[in-house]
Amino acid sequence: MVSRYKYYNVEGDKAVTDKKNCPRCGAGVYMAQHKDRVSCGKCGYTEFNN
Structure with missing residues (x-):
């Protein structure tokens, strides 16, 4: 199982x-x-x- 902690940072709540995010695929596709x-x-x- 892949750890979610390397994809997200917790800032407050x-x-x-x-x-x-990919502009073609939309939200949720990194x-x-x-x-x-x-x-x-x-x-x-x-x-x-650049």
């Missing part, structure tokens, strides 16, 4: 995520953070860092 880009594993959407 709320659980907040550091990861970006983008993977790579060294030079962020990408969605579901649809393949990619944004490159």
